[in-house]
Amino acid sequence: MHEALLYEPLDHARVRCGVCARRCVVAPGGCGICGTRMNRDGRLFTLIYDRVSAVHLDPIEKKPLYHFHPGTAVLSLGSFGCSFKCPGCQNGELSRRAPVEDDPALRVLTPAAAVDAALHVEAAGLCWTYNDPAIWLEHTLEGARLAKAHGLYTAYVTNGTATRAHLDLIGPYLDAYRVDIKAFSPAAYRTVAGFADVAALLDGTAYAKARWGMHVECVTNVTPTINDADAELAGIAGWIVDALGPDTPWHVTRFHPYEGFAHLPATPLATLERAYALGRAAGLRYVYVGNVADDPRQETHCPACDAVGIRRSGYRAVSDLRDGACPQCGGVIAGVWG
Template identity: 40%
Template structure:
């Protein structure tokens, strides 16, 4: 436990949290929406500082990042809690634990220990993932600061519901973020996630302004966010941010409170990818379909296969100094 960052004390010993777009005003003895920030006698504390619920070495492609050190390892950590309550969350056992049980589970570990383990593993990045890094910000910030000093890059896998102040604070140490753009309809965010769309779009724009490398993931759920109209809206928005931004269109599998919803047809993923390409996006990927051609990276100029993948495994890289071997076009990303 540690005093929280990015909050203000208000009247009656309340604490106004400015970490995420919920902007919780937390009374003494109460917690914020995330379930991991608690007001104790007028001081806001992070209950998960120095406590991780998950710690793994993953392929960077699993996050997914396809344009950040392809084929490398990413030391991945998470704490319990989330500021969303998505009905389709695949990690709901840990993301929703503080809400459903008020438990703060995990093993004690300090930021320097995380960095030491990442360095020993040969990982080029530390990923703050599995739940929502915004809500374990103090742990992520201090770990990222130490990691950056030792030449290890830091990446967020996030719902994007943080404030601009949060992004400005982490920016010196954050290399890249994969943001879940779950829908382009506010109704979806309110009903399915307990959140709002506008702050996510604002965060994506802010990340671009700050120079953070961005990749975007949309989990395609049959009948909810997979219409041609909505996919065109998402693709158009991404193209407006930058046509070089990778868009990962991932296959939904029944999870959590949506066990009766069928898995996404692969044909829907291909349709979404084509819509992305028609919008001018250079790199559109189909996810959760191992062996699909949509996993590969192709040159935006000549169509040559630059990175061949199978699932999370990189099978072949056809690049020289991040340039296409056939035509010399540079592949955008972090290498």
């Protein structure tokens, strides 16, 4: 086992984990809510330091990241466990699995081996995704340092629970923060994720951008009856404009019924159109409709002249931008274009 970062000792050999917003107090012999951090005699250890569940070479558009090195391939890594308890999680077999110490059934991939693999397959970057990277800091920090040293970009696909202390460690080495904003009210967040401290999530996301200059894109999976009210969607959009700026891409994606949310319908297209309109009305310049095949709202338009700068079909992107500028009027399209 690998000793954890960012924990503090408490009385009676308990410890408090400071990696994510749960800030679990863990008694000897116990694990935190994510199931991946174990207290051994007053010291906290991670069970997943070099344990991976999935390794894939993906288009960066799949994350989705639309304004960040479009058309490149990223090596995507996942592990096990999660700080959230989402009833409709699409990766439940990974996120709900509680690893055991030195589990021989789990594949080993050290951070250095992950970077070697990314270079071997000529990926442009390394991304931590599938389960939540906020609970995998010991791996992501080492991997991100090495990735940057080898000229790769780095990205989190995250539920946004990383604490400021976590972000201060990874910040110098993390380029992109693709974060879920699952709802705006604590009640809706509790329903969709089993976590209601919305302020902590929003604070971490704003801090990732303001303190560390990460490229941030937000995703809201619009789920019927849970977060599809105007107040929820307009609240998210307004917060993005105010805290992250109007150039921040917001992806409103179609929910598909699954597991604990199998009783809910898929998101009607009309609801996604309403979410899109609310985002635009709030002042967001780049709102995208996701999980809908070939929807025209997956294209990137110039906010000045409305010309199409990037066309997308599925996960394929074709960019006509010229050094990040509109091909028609030369106006700046915000992003990290590489």
